[in-house]
Amino acid sequence: MNNKPTLHTSLSPALLHLYDLSNSIVVIIDVFRATSTIAAALKNGAKCVIPVDTVPKAIEISKNIGGIAAGERDGRVAEGLEHGNSPLEYGPDFIAGKTLVLTTTNGTRLLHMALDNKADTIISGSFPNLSSVCDFLKKENKNVVLGCAGWKDRFNLEDTLFAGAVISRVKKQFTIHCDSSLMAETMYDKHKKDLVGYAPNLTHYHRLVERFGLIEDIRFCLTADVADVLPQYHDGKLIVK
Amino acid sequence: MNNKPTLHTSLSPALLHLYDLSNSIVVIIDVFRATSTIAAALKNGAKCVIPVDTVPKAIEISKNIGGIAAGERDGRVAEGLEHGNSPLEYGPDFIAGKTLVLTTTNGTRLLHMALDNKADTIISGSFPNLSSVCDFLKKENKNVVLGCAGWKDRFNLEDTLFAGAVISRVKKQFTIHCDSSLMAETMYDKHKKDLVGYAPNLTHYHRLVERFGLIEDIRFCLTADVADVLPQYHDGKLIVK
Numbered sequence: 001m002n003n004k005p006t007l008h009t010s011l012s013p014a015l016l017h018l019y020d021l022s023n024s025i026v027v028i029i030d031v032f033r034a035t036s037t038i039a040a041a042l043k044n045g046a047k048c049v050i051p052v053d054t055v056p057k058a059i060e061i062s063k064n065i066g067g068i069a070a071g072e073r074d075g076r077v078a079e080g081l082e083h084g085n086s087p088l089e090y091g092p093d094f095i096a097g098k099t100l101v102l103t104t105t106n107g108t109r110l111l112h113m114a115l116d117n118k119a120d121t122i123i124s125g126s127f128p129n130l131s132s133v134c135d136f137l138k139k140e141n142k143n144v145v146l147g148c149a150g151w152k153d154r155f156n157l158e159d160t161l162f163a164g165a166v167i168s169r170v171k172k173q174f175t176i177h178c179d180s181s182l183m184a185e186t187m188y189d190k191h192k193k194d195l196v197g198y199a200p201n202l203t204h205y206h207r208l209v210e211r212f213g214l215i216e217d218i219r220f221c222l223t224a225d226v227a228d229v230l231p232q233y234h235d236g237k238l239i240v241k
Numbered sequence: 242m243n244n245k246p247t248l249h250t251s252l253s254p255a256l257l258h259l260y261d262l263s264n265s266i267v268v269i270i271d272v273f274r275a276t277s278t279i280a281a282a283l284k285n286g287a288k289c290v291i292p293v294d295t296v297p298k299a300i301e302i303s304k305n306i307g308g309i310a311a312g313e314r315d316g317r318v319a320e321g322l323e324h325g326n327s328p329l330e331y332g333p334d335f336i337a338g339k340t341l342v343l344t345t346t347n348g349t350r351l352l353h354m355a356l357d358n359k360a361d362t363i364i365s366g367s368f369p370n371l372s373s374v375c376d377f378l379k380k381e382n383k384n385v386v387l388g389c390a391g392w393k394d395r396f397n398l399e400d401t402l403f404a405g406a407v408i409s410r411v412k413k414q415f416t417i418h419c420d421s422s423l424m425a426e427t428m429y430d431k432h433k434k435d436l437v438g439y440a441p442n443l444t445h446y447h448r449l450v451e452r453f454g455l456i457e458d459i460r461f462c463l464t465a466d467v468a469d470v471l472p473q474y475h476d477g478k479l480i481v482k
Contacts, residue, residue, distance in 0.1 A: 014255050157420040179398040203420050
């Protein structure tokens, strides 16, 4: 009898409800750039990251606790905020010891959906903290749902590639009957040797690089283990586990 | 200026609303097995196929018009019907000159969603009628949405592989900024030489072959141009265009 826990990949927030989250670890994946930024801020000493769904809420909470309000809408620093969603903004000199109150288009929304669907455990993942995510999943021995944030509910490849990277590292310990996961691993396997070289093919590359010039962000977000911590959600906050 | 029409791939019925269908040809894709069966029945001389969403409706309509009521629920002939959803059931001796009233789990539902979303033109596609679909898309010069039926809103690979097959043949005539389409083409390109050999990796293979023994169905459904007609939806019916 096969007693391994299951692993599924949800390719869009609009598909998350199809999976049973109540007994699962849900990995929130928003590679460009929310979950990469969360990893960077926590790696660089932020006390915690508070993910919120609206700009006014980010402003209000950060005022109350003396935190840094940050976030993006449609890939730009949101109106009323001073800091955006670039992982490179949050070096140790700036963020150590502080609380980052972050609102983003897709990642924050997915996290709140996972909460609403009573996820057992929520962590955030991206290439910068790939190893920490995989180590945790292997250690916990629970069912896993890899939740891709996508872009306004559309499928995107960078989140899928990260899901594939996780699957390729942990699959021996899981039962995987899931076409999304098979596809994700295949796509990752095909492009893993040069993710940055593949990036110009992605829809988001055009938005981030051609419109906003964020090539250094792209490089950071596609590099494994450059901010290798495990952000876990607990009581409204992402903290290092 | 680029005046080519656009092409997008919707990986699940739950994502179809993200695309503008009102100026588009929507290709309904349900490879295992609704759209393969539709192609087979029409190729073998069926007058038309009437897709309906419930079993009672299939029975009622077929009684009224002297048609063949057929359909599946969860991969089996639905209770109250005598014919299922195997393309091999609909040879010319049986189906020529008749009307097939078909209800299926995923494909019919997607077709009705496309109607509700005011699709400009609806056709059905599968490997058995791959060339007819591609020829039509190239000739019409309109925007295209490739609509994968999936399985109860989950992503599946066989529909995605067919989307990829279409994209690989028509892409020069379209503007494609769509990660789903890029992924579909990549997956198809990787497996096109032996789709039947790849099939045991697909979730549906287990259901159809291990539970129901339908390996010949799988072969038919993955073979290009064995029922090469163009079913187009018009006034409640799919007819050969």
